[in-house]
Amino acid sequence: MATPISLPPLPWAENALDPVISANTISFHYGKHHKTYVENLNKLIAGTEYADLPLEKIVSATAGKSDKSAIFNNAAQTWNHTFYWNSLRPNGGGEPPAALKQKIEAAFGSVDACKKELSATSVSQFGSGWGWLVADGSTLKIVKTANAETPFTQGLKPLLTLDVWEHAYYLDYQNKRAAHLDAVLDKLINWEFAAQNLG
Numbered sequence: 001m002a003t004p005i006s007l008p009p010l011p012w013a014e015n016a017l018d019p020v021i022s023a024n025t026i027s028f029h030y031g032k033h034h035k036t037y038v039e040n041l042n043k044l045i046a047g048t049e050y051a052d053l054p055l056e057k058i059v060s061a062t063a064g065k066s067d068k069s070a071i072f073n074n075a076a077q078t079w080n081h082t083f084y085w086n087s088l089r090p091n092g093g094g095e096p097p098a099a100l101k102q103k104i105e106a107a108f109g110s111v112d113a114c115k116k117e118l119s120a121t122s123v124s125q126f127g128s129g130w131g132w133l134v135a136d137g138s139t140l141k142i143v144k145t146a147n148a149e150t151p152f153t154q155g156l157k158p159l160l161t162l163d164v165w166e167h168a169y170y171l172d173y174q175n176k177r178a179a180h181l182d183a184v185l186d187k188l189i190n191w192e193f194a195a196q197n198l199g
């Protein structure tokens, strides 16, 4: 029997990101939204050719296939959310580790300019989606994706992500997506995780 895809534990306590992201938001976002993507995915892949694949392979194998969109959406949302939790940490923000900082300065001019572009690009995602810092070969870029789309299916290496679905901020910030993102970038963003992903 195939091993189901699991919901990984959060890397911090539910209230650890408060007050920027409240325990209430995390409780719904992780405990309902993320959990439901995992449950739906396991139902959808049961008994199919995808049942034995690791999560990344399921995402890659279904990307761009209109007849597999339900599996893709739930698989990619499962992956994106785990990546998102790790992109955040209590007492985040501040200065990136030296090797990452150098790459950021080469691509954007400064850490501040990188944060501004990441925020602006994420704010500009119409409807639901994600903002990302990615490596494209040896250079860094900011990209946005719609709905469940994820950059690793496009040959880009994700370094960190921001969830701009309304469920990520509506309980705490209502319609103020930009205010939420700026607070996250200043206080919660996990540059160490991004540096690890740089490899």
Ligand code: MN
Pocket: 029, 033, 081, 163, 165, 167, 168
């Ligand atoms: Mn989300």
